[in-house]
Amino acid sequence: MKTITIPNTSLKISKICLGTMTFGEQNSEIEAHQQLDYAVSSGINFIDTAEMYPIAAREATLGSTERYIGSWLKNRGKRDDLIIATKIAGPNRGMEYIRQPLDFSSKSIREAVELSLKNLQTDYIDLYQMHWPERVMNMFGQRGLTKIDTNWQENFAEVLTAYEALIQEGKIRYIGVSNEAPWAVMKFISESEKHNLPRIATIQNPYSLLNRLFEVGLAEVCLRERVGLLAYSPLGFGILSGKHLAEIQPNSRIGLFPQFTRYTSENSTRATRLYQELAFDNDLTLTEMALAFVQHQSFVTSTIVGATSLEQLKENIDSHNIVLSEAILKEINVIQEMIPNPAP
Template identity: 65%
Template sequence: MKYTTLANTNLKVSKICLGTMTFGNQNTENDAHSQLDYATGRGVNFIDTAEMYPIGGNAETFGNTEKHIGSWLKKTRKRDNLVIATKIAGPNRGMTYIRNPLNFSKKSITTAVELSLKNLQTDYIDLYQMHWPERVMNMFGQRGVQHIDPFWTDNILDVLNTFDGLIKAGKIKHIGVSNENPYGVMRFLMESEKHNLPKIVSIQNPYSLLNRLYEVGLSEIALRENIALLAYSPLGFGFLSGKYLDGFPEKSRMKAFPQFIRYTNENCFKATKLYKTLAEENGMTSSEMALAFVNQQQLVAATLVGATTLDQLKSNIDAFDVVLSEDVLKEIEKIHELVPNPAP
C-alpha cells in the first residue's frame, strides 16, 4: 500500500480510501465489518463516510453507516491507527429527517458533528467535509451555471468561524469541501487567509474516465494551493466496469437507484464501450484500467473505492497495482477527445 500526507496536515493516508455508502442498506453490519477488516488488512487506513449514508437512505436508515463503522471501531480498537472522514449534508435535497432546516448554520454544524461523533464512537473526526454547497450550483448532472442562486446569502466566514471553534475544542482536526466548484473553493480560501481561519485541505469531487471536469477549473487552484483531491466514483457508479452495457440487472446499484442518472446517457455508453475495448486489448479489465488511470494522476491524493461484496473490494484494491503504459495513456486521451466528460 502506498501512502501520502495531505498538505497542511499531519494526516498520512493510504492512496486508497474506503468508501462506505453501502453500509446499512445494501450491506449489513456484518458485511461492513468484513469489508473494514479486509481493507485495513490490506493497508488501507483512510475511511470515508457521511452523516446521510447509507445511499438510498431514509429516516429509518439515517446514520446507519456511521454506526456500523463505530461498532467496528469499538470492537477492534483501531481508531488511533486510522484517518476517519465524514460529511455534513447540505440543503436542497429534501432530507428534512436529518435536520430542519438543513443548512450550515452554527447550530446545524455543531449538531451534526456531535451526532457523527456519537455514531462513530470516537472523540474526534480527522477530516470533516461539507457534502455539497448550500447554494444551488452545477453539481449532480449539471454542466454549468447560467443563473446564480438568489436565495443564498454568503455565510462562508460564519461557517469557518464555527469550524474554528470545533477544531479548537478538539472535535475535528481538518475541514474539506465536496461537490464544489472553483468559486466556492476560492471563497473559502479568501476568507480563511483574510481572517486567519482554518483552510480547507481537501476537495472530494467525482473524477473518472467519464468525468474529468475537475481538470477544467479546480485542478490549478488545488495544485497551487496544496489542496488534496479525494476522487470519488472512479468507476462511474460501477458503470466503467462495463457490466451495465447490456442493461441494468435487478439487484444492481443502477437499478436500485435510478435517480443517479449522471452515468446513463448515450455518450456514457459510447465512451465506456471504447474504454472497455482498449482495456481488453491491453490485457486488463475495464475496472482495472479505470482505477489505474485515476490513481496515476498527479492531481489525485487518494481514490475512494467502495463495493457491495468482498470479491469486488478485493478486485478494486488489486487494481491499484496496475500501471498504465504511456501508449495506453495516449489512447485514453484520444477517447477523451472524442467523447469528453460524458457524465457531468
Template identity: 50%
Template sequence: MIYSKLGYTDIEVSKICLGTMTFGEQNTEKEAHEQLDFSLEKGVNFIDTAEMYPVPPNAKTQGLTEKYIGSWLKKRKNRSDVVIASKVTGPAPDFSYIRNPLKIDKKNIEKAIVENLKRLNTDYIDLYQIHWPQRQTNYFGQLNYKYSKENVNEIFDNLNESYEALNNLIKSGKIRSIGLSNDTSWGAMKFLEISKKKSYSKIVSVQNPYSLLNRSYEINMAEIAEMENIKLLAYSPLGFGVLTGKYINNKPKNSRLSIWNRFDRYSNKNAKESTLKYVEIAKKYNITPTQLALSFVNHQPFVVSNIIGATTLSQLDENIKSIDLILDDEILHEIESVHLSQPNPAP
C-alpha cells in the same frame, strides 16, 4: 499501498479510500465490518462516510453507515490506525428528517458533529467536510451554471459563519481538518481567502466526482489542487459501476442500477459509447475495465485519494489491487483519444 499527507496536515492517508455509502442499505453490519477489516489488512487506512448515508438516503436508514463504522471501531479498538472522514449534510427539502431547517450554518454544524461523533464511537473526526454548498452552484451532474437570485452578501455571510463554526471544531479538538465536497473553484478560493484573512485552518481537500466519464475537475480545479495543495478526493471513479463494463448489455440482478433507476447519471447514450471504447482498450491490454478506470484516477497528480466502494469482498479486492497497476503512455494515449472524441459524457 501508496500514502501521502492530507494537505498541509501531518495526517497520512492511503491512496485508496474506502467509501461506505452502501453500509446499511446494500451491505449488512457484518459485511461492513468484513470490508473494513479487509481494507485495513490491505493497507487502506482512510475511510469516508457521511451523516446522511447510506445511499439512497431515507429516514429509516439515515446514520446506519456511521453506526456500523462506530461499532467496528469499538470492537477493534483501533481508532488510531485509521483516518475517518465524514460530512455535514447540505440543504435539501427532502432531508428534513436529519434536521429542520437543514442548512450549512453554525447551528446545523454544531448539532451535526455531536451526532457524527456519537454514531462513530469516537471523540474526533480526522476530516470533516461540507457535503455540498449552501449556495446554488454546479454539483450532482450540473455543469451549466445558472445565475441565482441569491443575495451575494448573504452568501458571503454564510461562508464566513460556516467556516468559523468549522474552525471552532478544530480548536475544540472535535475535528482535525476541514474539507469541501461537490464544490467549485470559486468556492475553494473563497474559503482560502477567508482562511488567510481570519487565520483559520486552511481547507485540505475537495471531494468531487472524477472518472474516465467525468473529467470536468481538470478544467480549473486541478490547478488549484496543485498550486494551493488542496487535492482531490475522487468519488465515483467507476461511475456507479458503469465503467466495470457490467452494464453494457444488461443490468445484472441486485446491481445498483437495477435496483435504483435514479442513478442513471453515467448511463446516457454518450457515456455508454465511451464506456464501450474503454472496455475495448482494457481488453486489448489484458487488464480489466475496473483496473483501467481506477488506475487512471489513482495516478493523477492532483488526486490525494481515490474513494472506492464495493458490495462484495471480491469487488473490493479488485478495486484495491488497482493501486499496483500503472498505465503506460500507449494506454494513456488511447484513453485520451476517447476522451477528446467525447469529453465528459457524464458530468
C-alpha cells in the same frame, strides 16, 4: 499500499480510501465489518462516510453507515492508526428528516458533528467535509451555470469560525469541501487567510473516465493552492466495471435505484464500450484501467472505492499496483476527445 500526506495537514492516508455508502442499504452490518477488516488488512487506513449515508438516502436508514463503522471501531479497539472522514449534509436536497434548518450555521454544524461522533463511537473526526454547497449550483449531473443563487448570502468566514471552535475543542482535526466549484474553493482559502481561520485541506468531487470536469479550473486550483482531491465515483456507480454493458444488473446500485441516471446516458455507454476495448487490448480489466487512470493524476490525493462484495473490493484495492503506459494514456485521451465528459 502507497501512502500520502494530505497537503497542509499531518494526516498520512492510504492512496486508496474505503467508501462506505453501501453500508446499511446494500450491505448488512456483518458485511460492512468484513469489508472494513479486509480493507485495513490490505493497508487502507482511510475511511470515508457521511451523515446522510447510506445511499439511496431515506429516513429509515439515515445514519446506519456511521453506526456500522462505529460498532466496528468499538469492537476493534484501535482508533489512532485510522483516518476517519465524514460529511455534513447541506440544503436543497429534500431531506427534511435530517435536521432543520438544514444549513451550515454554527448550530447546525455543531449538531451534525456531535451526532456523527456518537454514531461513530469516537472522540474526534480526522476530516470533516461539507457534502455539498449551501447555495444552489450545478452539481450531481447538471451541466453549466446560467444564473446564480441570489437568495444565498455569503458566509464563508462564519462557517470557518464554527469549524475553528470545534477544532479547538478537539472534536475535528481538519476540514474539507465536496461537490464544489473553483470560485468557492478560492473563497474559502482567501477567507481563511484573511481571518486566520482553518484552511480547507481537501475537496471530494467526482472524477473518472466518464467525468473529467475536475481538470477544468479545479485541478489548477488544487495544484497551486495545495488542496487534495479525494476522487469519488472513479467507476461511475459501477458502469466502468463493464458489468452493465449488456444490461443493467438488477441487484446493483443502479438496478436497485434507477433514479441514479448520472452514468447511464447513451454517450456514457458508448464511451464505456470504447474504454473496455482499450483495456482488453492491453490485458487489463476495465476496472483496473479506470482506477489506474484516476490514480495516475497528480492532483488526486486518494481514490475512494466502494463495493458490495469482498471480491469487488479486492479488485479495486489491487488496482493501486497498476501503472498505465503513455500509449494507453494517449488512447484514453483520444476517446475523451470523441465523447468528452458524458457523465458530468
